[in-house]
Amino acid sequence: MKLTSYLIQKRIRSLLAQADKRQPTFCPLSEASNILLLYHIADEEQLKPGIARLQQLYKPIHRGIYLPKGEQQPDEAPRTFFLSEKTDLGTWQIPSSSRQEQFNAIPADLLIDLTPSACYSMRYLMLQHPCRFKVGVKQGEHEPDFYDFSLALTKREEIQQIFEHILFYLQAIRAK
Numbered sequence: 001m002k003l004t005s006y007l008i009q010k011r012i013r014s015l016l017a018q019a020d021k022r023q024p025t026f027c028p029l030s031e032a033s034n035i036l037l038l039y040h041i042a043d044e045e046q047l048k049p050g051i052a053r054l055q056q057l058y059k060p061i062h063r064g065i066y067l068p069k070g071e072q073q074p075d076e077a078p079r080t081f082f083l084s085e086k087t088d089l090g091t092w093q094i095p096s097s098s099r100q101e102q103f104n105a106i107p108a109d110l111l112i113d114l115t116p117s118a119c120y121s122m123r124y125l126m127l128q129h130p131c132r133f134k135v136g137v138k139q140g141e142h143e144p145d146f147y148d149f150s151l152a153l154t155k156r157e158e159i160q161q162i163f164e165h166i167l168f169y170l171q172a173i174r175a176k
Helices: 002-019 041-055 097-104 118-128 161-172
Strands: 035-040 061-067 080-084 110-112 133-138 149-152
Touching: 002 097, 035 133, 041 061, 041 161, 061 118, 080 097, 080 110, 080 118, 097 118, 110 118, 118 133, 133 161, 149 161
Parallel strands: 035 061, 035 110, 061 080, 110 133, 133 149
Antiparallel strands: none
């Protein structure tokens, strides 16, 4: 398992170097026409209040949900992309090219990544997505900055609180 995570982390570092050349465009919540929210299936219940808050803004919300090996895929939901560790990932935890294409085709102006730092496959997809503004959590002081806007955590907070903080800042900050 350590070898497989090493190889995907190496690919992520390579994508991160390419992402530095990308020119982000700030997108406040009020101006986002499509939002892509990435998270682990285990966090879904805690995220429901924040998702409901986003839905009140009448914005199309697309969800990218990571399913570990033991999880069954829920029934298909509109605007939901499931990435199953069991069926969608290759030997090195890299998503198949068809799944990468499907993910990159999801329309989004704003991408909010709430996946755990060890969820390398979702991070790999996030770095390749063409959205104009990416938001997430920097979970350690030595972790590279993967996002255009990130919150740095000094201690492990509940995912629901993190999501609320991100929504607060995206609403508070206005574009010029």
